[in-house]
Amino acid sequence: MTTQIDFFGGVDEIGGNKIRVSNDTNSIFLDFGMSFSQSNDYFSEFLQPRKANGISDFLELNLLPNINGIYRKDYLNHCGLVCSENPSIDGVLLSHAHMDHSAYIHHLREDIPIYLTEPSYLIMKAIEATTSASFNEILTLKKSFYLKRKKRIKEGSSEFTEAKGLEYQISRPIHVINPYDEFLIGNLKIISAPVDHSLPGASAFFIDTGDERIVYTGDLRFHGRHPELTNKFVKEAKKFSPSIMISEGTRIDSTSNINEQSIEDSASKIVSNFEGHVIVNYPIRDLDRFLTFYNVAMNTNRRFAVNLKQAYILKLFDGHGYPKINDVDVYIPKKSGEW
Numbered sequence: 001m002t003t004q005i006d007f008f009g010g011v012d013e014i015g016g017n018k019i020r021v022s023n024d025t026n027s028i029f030l031d032f033g034m035s036f037s038q039s040n041d042y043f044s045e046f047l048q049p050r051k052a053n054g055i056s057d058f059l060e061l062n063l064l065p066n067i068n069g070i071y072r073k074d075y076l077n078h079c080g081l082v083c084s085e086n087p088s089i090d091g092v093l094l095s096h097a098h099m100d101h102s103a104y105i106h107h108l109r110e111d112i113p114i115y116l117t118e119p120s121y122l123i124m125k126a127i128e129a130t131t132s133a134s135f136n137e138i139l140t141l142k143k144s145f146y147l148k149r150k151k152r153i154k155e156g157s158s159e160f161t162e163a164k165g166l167e168y169q170i171s172r173p174i175h176v177i178n179p180y181d182e183f184l185i186g187n188l189k190i191i192s193a194p195v196d197h198s199l200p201g202a203s204a205f206f207i208d209t210g211d212e213r214i215v216y217t218g219d220l221r222f223h224g225r226h227p228e229l230t231n232k233f234v235k236e237a238k239k240f241s242p243s244i245m246i247s248e249g250t251r252i253d254s255t256s257n258i259n260e261q262s263i264e265d266s267a268s269k270i271v272s273n274f275e276g277h278v279i280v281n282y283p284i285r286d287l288d289r290f291l292t293f294y295n296v297a298m299n300t301n302r303r304f305a306v307n308l309k310q311a312y313i314l315k316l317f318d319g320h321g322y323p324k325i326n327d328v329d330v331y332i333p334k335k336s337g338e339w
């Protein structure tokens with residue numbers, strides 16, 4: 001048995017992880033994320049890859065690795081590229097739902113299974129339902145570039161229109177994984193180990209390929225609201241006796257960190273000295289930071305109002321230990337022209 005590890009992103013950059021682990025019989029990806037640094041070399045918020053070109057902009061610019069048997073058929077067909085009958089990988093282990101680890105799953109074939117934790121699944125659901133981001137077909141793939149015949153054809157217009165609707169949507173094979181339960185992908189033995197990160201559901205993985213024992217940390221931290229998760233991961237990783245560890249290292253050389261409690265304390269102090277409305281900004285999927293500002297509002301006798309996207313996430317995460325939707329106010333923006 002020989003193990004091979006190929007890095008197609010995530011080296012000398014923050015995120016963009018696309019790491020292929022193969023032994024003689026099976027092959028998986030650890031994350032399939034978007035590289036912000038590479039993407040920013042060519043695109044910006046207002047200049048995005050051309051959807052009309054399918055996958056070719058991404059392959060031309062090396063934003064996606066040129067690997068046979070992993071990309072979706074609709075995009076390949078549209079660019080005149082060959083689509084193999086079967087996928088060349090057996091699955092993707094998703095460490096967490098940040099774009100730099102997950103977004104390019106959008107481009108993968110619909111028959112490649114995705115393994116992720118329940119909170120990651122819920123976050124993906126929220127992203128699909130509430131964002132218009134270009135790469136959000138993580139759970140459900142909506143086939144593009146299919147035409148169907150129009151029911152009524154106006155004189156001089158085309159007979160065809162782009163096919164949309166439920167029959168052109170495919171649910172990807174999603175496997176929700178549980179903490180520390182061993183599962184198999186072919187003959188690769190895998191265990192998911194929850195870690196604390198800035199959004200819920202982050203997981204490290206232990207992978208036994210037969211001749212190597214790999215620990216993949218994903219993104220983790222010790223200074224969040226759940227350091228016990230990361231501490232348990234460290235203990236279990238030691239017991240696993242890894243021969244290889246693949247780790248995120250963005251802040252590996254920093255020696256101090258501010259924890260959520262000290263953010264809550266300082267923000268409470270500032271807000272209590274102020275009389276008017278207070279507006280705060282934070283990533284809405286960072287539920288620990290949401291909780292910090294919710295606590296600040298409670299500490300200073302204020303009501304906490306959230307937008308509709310945040311409200312939807314709170315509804316999905318009901319029962320996961322965060323404030324419930326009834327604990328906050330929800331503000332609904334007026335439609336334009338309405339006063």
Ligand SMILES: [Zn+2]
Nearest residue numbers: 096098197219
């Ligand atoms: Zn992350």
